[in-house]
Amino acid sequence: MEKASLRFSVSELVAITNQVLERAYPSVEIEGEVAEFKVNQNKYIFFNLKDEASSVGCFMMLWQLRLPIEDGMRVVVTASPKLTAWGKFSLTVKSIRPVGEGSLKKSFELLKAKLEKEGLFAAERKRPIPEMPDKVGVISSVQAAGYADFMKIADDRWGGVKFEVAQVQVQGSEAPDQMIRALKYFNEQAELPDVIVIIRGGGSADDLAAFNDELLVREVAGSRVPVLAGIGHEIDESLVDLAADLRAATPSNAAQLLLPDKAEIRRTVRYQLGSLLPKVERVLDEQVAMLRQRLGQALGVVELAVEQNQTELLAIRRVLAQLDPRQALRRGYAIMRGKIEPGSLVDIELIDQHVQAEVKNVSKK
Numbered sequence: 001m002e003k004a005s006l007r008f009s010v011s012e013l014v015a016i017t018n019q020v021l022e023r024a025y026p027s028v029e030i031e032g033e034v035a036e037f038k039v040n041q042n043k044y045i046f047f048n049l050k051d052e053a054s055s056v057g058c059f060m061m062l063w064q065l066r067l068p069i070e071d072g073m074r075v076v077v078t079a080s081p082k083l084t085a086w087g088k089f090s091l092t093v094k095s096i097r098p099v100g101e102g103s104l105k106k107s108f109e110l111l112k113a114k115l116e117k118e119g120l121f122a123a124e125r126k127r128p129i130p131e132m133p134d135k136v137g138v139i140s141s142v143q144a145a146g147y148a149d150f151m152k153i154a155d156d157r158w159g160g161v162k163f164e165v166a167q168v169q170v171q172g173s174e175a176p177d178q179m180i181r182a183l184k185y186f187n188e189q190a191e192l193p194d195v196i197v198i199i200r201g202g203g204s205a206d207d208l209a210a211f212n213d214e215l216l217v218r219e220v221a222g223s224r225v226p227v228l229a230g231i232g233h234e235i236d237e238s239l240v241d242l243a244a245d246l247r248a249a250t251p252s253n254a255a256q257l258l259l260p261d262k263a264e265i266r267r268t269v270r271y272q273l274g275s276l277l278p279k280v281e282r283v284l285d286e287q288v289a290m291l292r293q294r295l296g297q298a299l300g301v302v303e304l305a306v307e308q309n310q311t312e313l314l315a316i317r318r319v320l321a322q323l324d325p326r327q328a329l330r331r332g333y334a335i336m337r338g339k340i341e342p343g344s345l346v347d348i349e350l351i352d353q354h355v356q357a358e359v360k361n362v363s364k365k
Helices: 010-024 099-119 143-158 175-187 209-210 214-221 239-243 251-258 262-323 326-329
Strands: 028-040 045-051 055-061 073-081 089-098 135-140 161-169 193-200 225-230 246-248 335-337 345-349 353-357
Touching: 010 073, 028 055, 028 099, 073 099, 073 326, 099 209, 099 214, 099 251, 135 143, 135 175, 143 161, 143 251, 161 175, 161 209, 175 193, 193 209, 193 326, 193 353, 209 326, 214 239, 225 251, 239 326, 246 251, 251 345, 326 335
Parallel strands: 055 089, 135 161, 135 193, 193 225, 225 246
Antiparallel strands: 028 045, 028 073, 045 055, 073 089, 335 345, 345 353
């Protein structure tokens, strides 16, 4: 006996099909080549994803696009399969990223040109990195070898620095948003760090693609705190490198650029002290000689003044000697003291005697 078939309205069939798809494939990753890429109303993106045998339509919002895409690029989309109300099967795309060296390079060059035109990479907007930072914000994966290299060299070069680490993924679709949140966290602290360091070890172009995310690059360029980027190997270049205030060739080089070398500073100080000592001795000798010269000049002035004073004193002594009453006594004169009137007693001083006499008579001369 033939089993009776189910009957649905068109809308019911679309709804049931979408329920089945949602349960079976809530999110899928599909790799293919972009074709017929277009933006409508500056809001909506439509394109086809194809391979050698098939093609499927894709839809996404413009704000979800984090990297430039154009026809011919090979990409991986994260999407939900849907059946539209018009009966057309399509993919509602959540995220899209280029894959393969050619597509990654093309997307990189397109976004680089766009941001360069806006001035995000201009040299005049770069800020200096503090020479001896006290507080450093680090954005990295603590399990990564690049992070371990950075911290080891930083510890060897200088001490007393406070490192605050924001643990993030440094590759994959979630990495850009995690790094953006870390940048916001450091920029919103009441006590800002002196510098933010973003580090990741080497990897393939696909591994480093997270550092070419447009929103992440803009967050780095707009950071209140200077940013030092040490991403990949020396030959690697990311857009985060270009937007940062200072680019290091590697995570190890980032530690070298961030902190002074205490061993080198010790050698420099010793050398400077060694070369400075003879200069100090020479200056001291010159100062002592100058002081001696000035002291000799001062002593000459004092001696001249003393000699002049002695001459003046001698003249004064001669005048005083001439005015000395005893000189008159020696010449036979006498000094009389007392009231000169008849009947009064007066004292008469001679050179070797005192005579008391009574005044008998006083007459005008």
